[in-house]
Amino acid sequence: MSGGKFIVLEGIDGSGKTTVARHICGVLGRKAVFTSEPYDSRFLRSIEELLPYRDIDSVRAKALAFTADRAAHTKVIKEWLRSGRHVICDRYFMSTIAYQGAESGYARGKMIDWIRCLNEPFRLLPHAIIYMDSDPGIAVSRIAGRDSRLKAFEKAAFLKKVRINYSAEMKLYSGRKFNVRADAELSRLKEEAVGIVEDVIGSR
Numbered sequence: 001m002s003g004g005k006f007i008v009l010e011g012i013d014g015s016g017k018t019t020v021a022r023h024i025c026g027v028l029g030r031k032a033v034f035t036s037e038p039y040d041s042r043f044l045r046s047i048e049e050l051l052p053y054r055d056i057d058s059v060r061a062k063a064l065a066f067t068a069d070r071a072a073h074t075k076v077i078k079e080w081l082r083s084g085r086h087v088i089c090d091r092y093f094m095s096t097i098a099y100q101g102a103e104s105g106y107a108r109g110k111m112i113d114w115i116r117c118l119n120e121p122f123r124l125l126p127h128a129i130i131y132m133d134s135d136p137g138i139a140v141s142r143i144a145g146r147d148s149r150l151k152a153f154e155k156a157a158f159l160k161k162v163r164i165n166y167s168a169e170m171k172l173y174s175g176r177k178f179n180v181r182a183d184a185e186l187s188r189l190k191e192e193a194v195g196i197v198e199d200v201i202g203s204r
């Protein structure tokens, strides 16, 4: 990987990563590009169709669809990086590990190993991963309004599992992983994330 730097933001729903990622891009201007997963590839429709289902075959199909989407996305990311632009990416393969792992119940360990193998041949290793670690209760209250109270409760319980997978996964990337306490004030989060990115790209 040469040219631009590849910077990924990860975290549970409601952790504020999209807002922060867009802010970073705004600060960097034309030398950066914002992108996100799921990416708008031809696999997006199958992801949307599968999203509500939690049986193990649907979870496997979802992991495949997210991974196919990522393979198409990665080709585009490589082109941006080659052209010298920094890529600020909202979610990458750790999302499939954290989310589809959390949907797999007792099959979690096997599912995570399989997702890792699926992604291994083509995925890029980010120069930096900004992990926006948020308490699921606070994250759900941030996105409240979209869900009923019962759904919000279910969502917080699910996001708790996602968070456990994220913290295990993030241990594998010491040196490129930056933890940000996402429950702090948004202005502080933005400032902290911009500081991390400026250090990584060597612009301060």
Ligand code: TMP
Residues within 6 Å of the ligand: 013, 037, 038, 066, 091, 092, 095, 096, 097, 099, 100
């Ligand atoms: P977003 O809300 O960040 O746009 O992401 C859409 C949802 O898709 C979010 O709940 C996380 C989920 N997701 C997965 O379950 N697996 C994946 O691989 C990705 C990229 C997202």
